[in-house]
Amino acid sequence: MLIDLHAHTAPRSNCSRTTLDELVASARRRGLDALCITEHDVRWPDDELADASRTLGFPLIPGVELSTDIGHVLVFGPLERPLWSGYTFEQLVEETERSGTALVLPHPVRRVAGERARRAGRVPPTPAEVAAWPQWSAVHAIEAASTQTIAAEHELTAAALAVAPRPRVGASDAHGPDLAGRFCTRLSVDVRDASGLATEIRAGHTDAVRLDPD
Numbered sequence: 001m002l003i004d005l006h007a008h009t010a011p012r013s014n015c016s017r018t019t020l021d022e023l024v025a026s027a028r029r030r031g032l033d034a035l036c037i038t039e040h041d042v043r044w045p046d047d048e049l050a051d052a053s054r055t056l057g058f059p060l061i062p063g064v065e066l067s068t069d070i071g072h073v074l075v076f077g078p079l080e081r082p083l084w085s086g087y088t089f090e091q092l093v094e095e096t097e098r099s100g101t102a103l104v105l106p107h108p109v110r111r112v113a114g115e116r117a118r119r120a121g122r123v124p125p126t127p128a129e130v131a132a133w134p135q136w137s138a139v140h141a142i143e144a145a146s147t148q149t150i151a152a153e154h155e156l157t158a159a160a161l162a163v164a165p166r167p168r169v170g171a172s173d174a175h176g177p178d179l180a181g182r183f184c185t186r187l188s189v190d191v192r193d194a195s196g197l198a199t200e201i202r203a204g205h206t207d208a209v210r211l212d213p214d
């Protein structure tokens with residue numbers, strides 16, 4: 001199945017300019033089988049997302065994009081602490097090693113090779129330096145590409161993955177209409193909920209797919 005693991009709706013993510021209806025229309029048009037909604041530091045109530053999924057006739061799986069001390073981390077599955085209390089990356093890894101929840105590192109090199117870093121004239125780290133970051137091996141998969149990352153980030157991420165291979169996912173990180181599904185993830189089995197998805201991600205059964213060229 002094809003699934004987009006990373007998308008934001010307004011107003012739950014105040015950086016987003018798109019609605020759930022538009023995200024689903026875009027994902028459906030590109031032939032996806034499911035879409036994860038991953039707002040910043042807040043989750044959709046399970047029953048509300050399930051209702052929306054029924055109304056729209058499209059599988060929607062809840063996740064969350066947590067802000068931690070090392071940057072954003074995508075989380076699929078339950079968390080023990082309330083989200084408002086926050087997590088350090090170390091706390092997140094310690095808890096999810098026990099709980100079976102899956103962690104994905106989105107836009108992994110944004111801070112060092114993204115648009116802002118490039119404009120500031122920052123010299124990016126080497127692929128080996130990126131691959132040596134603790135978060136590189138502590139998460140279950142790396143987001144290889146999205147609509148929110150630039151070519152220099154995709155290239156550095158791919159080079160670091162060649163140095164230290166990890167399971168990879170693609171995801172739109174959609175913040176606007178017509179973006180959902182442009183990058184997505186292929187899973188070898190059908191999943192219908194966050195726990196099934198977490199199991200597949202933790203098993204490394206993911207592959208990054210790009211459906212549309214720029």
Ligand SMILES: [Zn+2]
Nearest residue numbers: 065072106107
């Ligand atoms: Zn992010």
Ligand SMILES: [Zn+2]
Nearest residue numbers: 006008065173
């Ligand atoms: Zn995001």
